[in-house]
Amino acid sequence: MEDGPVKFRSFMEPLLQVAVNLEASADAAFRTDVVKYAFTGLMRDLRGIAMATNSRRTYGLLFDWLYPSRMPLLLRAISLLTDEPEVTTPLLKFMSEFVLNKAQRLTFDSSSPNGILLFREISKLIVAYGSRILLLPNGTNIYRSKYKGIWISLTVLSRALCGNYVNFGVFELYGDRALADALDISLKMTLSIPLSDILTFKKLSKAYYGYMEVLFNNHITINSVLNLDTSTFVHIVTSLESGLKGLDTGISTQCASAIDSLAAFYFNNITAGDNPPSPAALNLARHIGELPSLFPQILKSLFEIIIFEDAGNQWSLSRPILSLIMISEQDV
Structure with a gap:
């Protein structure tokens, strides 16, 4: 990966041919095994390459190879094959790696819109997947058919939200709903899962609570969790209390x-x-x-x-105590 652009393009030529052939396939052909195997192989190869870009x-x-020419293929596949976890899982796992800002690799020039453009593509994928997966009936193996894709989607969004390569204020300023739509559909996906199931499946738990931490820490004022009805808001906060225990x-x-x-936030803005x-x-x-x-x-x-309890993270657990005491002192 340390060679120049010419060698990189030469290295990617076989994958480019696969992508071009997939793009030329009709929508109905995406249901065939040949196309599905080719697409999942492409996603796994791209994930491996993304992991090597440090x-x-x-x-x-x-x-530059992927955006903007290859992104419509990903959106098309996740829209047509939402009910095929053997296809959507490699796609979402690739995106999870692609949006991860490890070693500050996602550092664009100050005049570059690439961070915003990348998040818009992420939003399209998450919204396309989430809006369709919620309509599907629960299968015999609900973890494989729904929960796995949902927790990977939450991981993708969490990594994008805390990657420090997007100025999220731009979306509201210019009336772009990419952020709001992504947050809305992600909350709907989380609320579709019973709390008992969230606590049962370890990977789902980690993705859910990681997403909630990012949401409450960085995007609490956005049109999201606070705009829910009270019973839903209480359900989410209660799930945080369950996670504490x-x-x-x-x-x-x-x-x-x-x-x-x-x-x-309550103390600073209300109390x-x-x-x-x-x-x-x-x-x-x-x-x-x-x-x-x-x-x-x-x-x-x-x-x-x-x-x-003998908690190994007492310092972390003690952090919210001061805030909670200060907003409760008026009732003492």
């Missing part, structure tokens, strides 16, 4: 971080806010007004864990 330069070679220290740390962000509250803050105040015991219950659970 620098800005080598990643740029792959990005779990045995996985990584998940409990993520839950504590998400709760800390939520409590701090101690001087300016008129934002719509997001008003929604949060409405939720807490309908269930005032929500924050005190979480605070109680945190104290019980720290005092009575």
